[in-house]
Structure formats: structure tokens, C-alpha cells
Amino acid sequence: MANTTHIDVAAQAHGAGAIGSLAPREDFPILTREINGKPLVYLDSAASAQKPRQVLDAMDAFTRTSYANIHRGAYTLSEEATSAYEGARKKVARFINARSVREVIWTRNTTEAINLVARTWADANLKSGDAILLTEMEHHSNIVPWQLAAARTGARVVYVPITDSGELDMAAFDQLLAAERPKLVAVTHMSNVLGTLPPVQEIIARAHAIGALVLLDAAQSVPHLPVDVRVLDCDFLAFSSHKMLGPSGIGVLWGRRELLEAMPPFLGGGDMIREVHLDGSTWNDLPWKFEAGTPAITEAVGLGAAVDYLSALGMQRVREHEHALTAYALDRLASIPGLIVYGPPAERRGGVISFTLGDIHPHDLATLLDRDGIAVRAGHHCAQPLMERYKLPATARASFYVYTTSAEIDALAEALTHANEVFAF
Numbered sequence: 001m002a003n004t005t006h007i008d009v010a011a012q013a014h015g016a017g018a019i020g021s022l023a024p025r026e027d028f029p030i031l032t033r034e035i036n037g038k039p040l041v042y043l044d045s046a047a048s049a050q051k052p053r054q055v056l057d058a059m060d061a062f063t064r065t066s067y068a069n070i071h072r073g074a075y076t077l078s079e080e081a082t083s084a085y086e087g088a089r090k091k092v093a094r095f096i097n098a099r100s101v102r103e104v105i106w107t108r109n110t111t112e113a114i115n116l117v118a119r120t121w122a123d124a125n126l127k128s129g130d131a132i133l134l135t136e137m138e139h140h141s142n143i144v145p146w147q148l149a150a151a152r153t154g155a156r157v158v159y160v161p162i163t164d165s166g167e168l169d170m171a172a173f174d175q176l177l178a179a180e181r182p183k184l185v186a187v188t189h190m191s192n193v194l195g196t197l198p199p200v201q202e203i204i205a206r207a208h209a210i211g212a213l214v215l216l217d218a219a220q221s222v223p224h225l226p227v228d229v230r231v232l233d234c235d236f237l238a239f240s241s242h243k244m245l246g247p248s249g250i251g252v253l254w255g256r257r258e259l260l261e262a263m264p265p266f267l268g269g270g271d272m273i274r275e276v277h278l279d280g281s282t283w284n285d286l287p288w289k290f291e292a293g294t295p296a297i298t299e300a301v302g303l304g305a306a307v308d309y310l311s312a313l314g315m316q317r318v319r320e321h322e323h324a325l326t327a328y329a330l331d332r333l334a335s336i337p338g339l340i341v342y343g344p345p346a347e348r349r350g351g352v353i354s355f356t357l358g359d360i361h362p363h364d365l366a367t368l369l370d371r372d373g374i375a376v377r378a379g380h381h382c383a384q385p386l387m388e389r390y391k392l393p394a395t396a397r398a399s400f401y402v403y404t405t406s407a408e409i410d411a412l413a414e415a416l417t418h419a420n421e422v423f424a425f
Ligand code: 7TS
Pocket: 046, 047, 048, 109, 110, 111, 112, 139, 141, 142, 188, 190, 191, 192, 217, 219, 220, 240, 251, 377, 381, 382
């Protein structure tokens, strides 16, 4: 990739203290777009990230020169496609420091990865009265699959409350662990609404101490922080390509090998079998046991290129960049009258800031910001229980990534100040 110490020209022009983009902005073709006559200020990377040309080019080159179905025998093109597809799996395995590439299962996204565990592990291991421990700050993807599993098995879903500052109530967590003895703790590694980074190492250690497994919803962490499954010592980890500069349509379930070996298959069909007979079938080895049908082949190649891109930037630097932007943004937003930010201080959050501005409905605010070319998300962010906890119908949310600059945060702050004036009448 190009020069990774690039400083964004616009941010430099802004003066001292400005934070340039970590990745070269020119790697991201969409960032040259104008929206409503203004330069695009894309502040919705928590929903989906923009793609660098390195990812677009890798997918284009693969499709033009090496595309075929995978695992389809002895012709050259299929061998090339298979090796690109399986090569991407190796990149992902290295990126999260998996012990074996067999632990990396392709899914469509985080949602499907969590559903896979909730269908296979949960159905095989939960019985009536067992507890599954979640938290009040989960995305619907890490709530609904467990509610469905509970309905099938008779298990109960129990929630760890959060504090007013948007952090996990760890005393309540300890009490619930002791009282409920859950079989599984499923928790977000980073809240997509509050940006909260729960103390997952402590959560995992304490859950393991009572014999519970831990699934981390890493949809917001793998794209933004160094994530090492061996250091974390979690049991399952779920994330999506489209939030980490890769294409949509592919995601990952990482699981401990012995757990995956013992789990029944998820979907049935081609590729996931060893033998099929009219009176029964046997299953393929890991990871293919969980991968039925023709997968997202080109998308796997794209995800592999995204992993290369992020690795070249360095995940620690990604984290530091976003931390600096978040601290800067919290500071800028604090000076806007009527603006309330939800969630913890910059040290304990990732690059996500949810806020409300006076009585202005977040949807109206997002529409107004769009007139200035600024893309923020408004709504419940697929975390309705969290909104209920704060008695809010919705928030507006700005989220940052490797291409974000402090000049863009300045543009947001100025547009919000302007919004106050517009809605004052
Ligand atoms: N978990 C978390 C923490 C998320 O932020 C998301 C997506 C998901 C799970 C689901 O990921 P998917 O790829 O399966 O859809 N979060 C958001 C968001 O905040 N705005 O749009 C999608």
C-alpha cells in the first residue's frame, strides 16, 4: 500500500492539533464524492466502512482472471480460485492469531456467525432452566438468536445491567454469574451505540472460572483494535468483513477447535458433507462442515485484501488514531449548547459517539446534516433495549475510521451549531 504516514491536507490546513487521516484518503475513491454540493463527510463507518481501491482491485482482478467455483476438482481455474479463497482464510486466521486456520468459518456476517452458535452449540448443549448471560448493551444480533435458542431449549436469557455512564455493572455481572451459573456469556467487545469497551478479559476469566463459555460479538472490535483470540482466551468470536474495509456478504465465526469439532452442522447441502447416502450423511472436516453451498468467493478475496491493508496500517495505530479522534470529538461536541453525549470517556470507548441535540429529533438532525454532506446514522442502532435503558427513542451517531480526519469532526461540530440556530425558530 501507499505511504501510511500520510497527513491529510485539509486537516493540516486546519492548523495546530489537527489530526490527519491514518490511511491515505486517495485510497478511498468514494471520499472524493460530493453530496448536496458539499464534500462527503462520511461518519457512519460503524454501520459499514468504505472500501480502499486495494480491496476493489483485488476483487476485480480475481473476477477477471481467476474466477471459478471452489473445491471443484482438477482444472486450473478452480485450483486458482480455491487457493485465493483459502488464502484469504489464512490471512484472517493470522489477523486474529487463531491457532489453526480450521477455526475460521466463513459466514455471511456477524449475525449469521452468532446464529450459527445459537443453533448448533446452543441446541446441543442447553436444556430447560439453563441461563444465557447477555448485557443490556447488545446489538439485536446478539439478543434475538439467544431468545430463539431459549424458546427452543427452555433456557433463560438473563441480562447484565449497565450504569448511567454506559459501562457494564461488573458487580451485577459477578452476582449474576454466581446466582445463575450461565452456560454461556455472550457480550459485545465494543458497543455500536455507546462505543463502550467492556473489560472483556475480566469477563472471560470470571466466566471461565464458573465453567461458562464466552462468545464475543466482535463486529465493532476486530475492525478497530488489535484482537488476539489467544490473549483474549474467548471461546467464540464473530465479526463482519463490511465493517473492516472489506465487501459485504462475508463474515467470520472463529471458534475453539474442540468446540467446533463437537458441534453439529448448521446448514445442510453441498461442500459441508463427506459422504451422502439415501439413508444418511457424514460431515466434512472443519471448517467446511459449517459451510454449505457455494460461498462468497470473490468477497473472501476482498476480505483478504482488507486484512492486508489493515495489517499494513497496524491495528495498534488504528486504535490510537481513533482514540485521538474520539477525544478530539468529545471535546468539540462538549461546547455545543444542548448537546448530550451518551457513554464513557474516550479512554474506555472506541470511535463511536451517540448524541442528542436539544429537542431536535435525531432523524431531523441527520437529514439536516446530510444537506451539508455529512453522513451520520440516526435511530435505535439495532439496540432497542439500550434505548429503553436510557428512555430515548433514538440518538444520532457519528463513527470514525482510518480515513476520518479532525477536519471532518470540525465540519460536524459546525453543522450541529448551525442546526441549533435553525431549530431555535
Ligand atoms: N454486532 C454489533 C456490535 C454491530 O455493531 C453489528 C452491526 C452487528 C452485530 C451485526 O452485524 P452484521 O454485519 O451482521 O449486520 N451494526 C450496525 C450498526 O451499528 N449500524 O448498522 C449496522
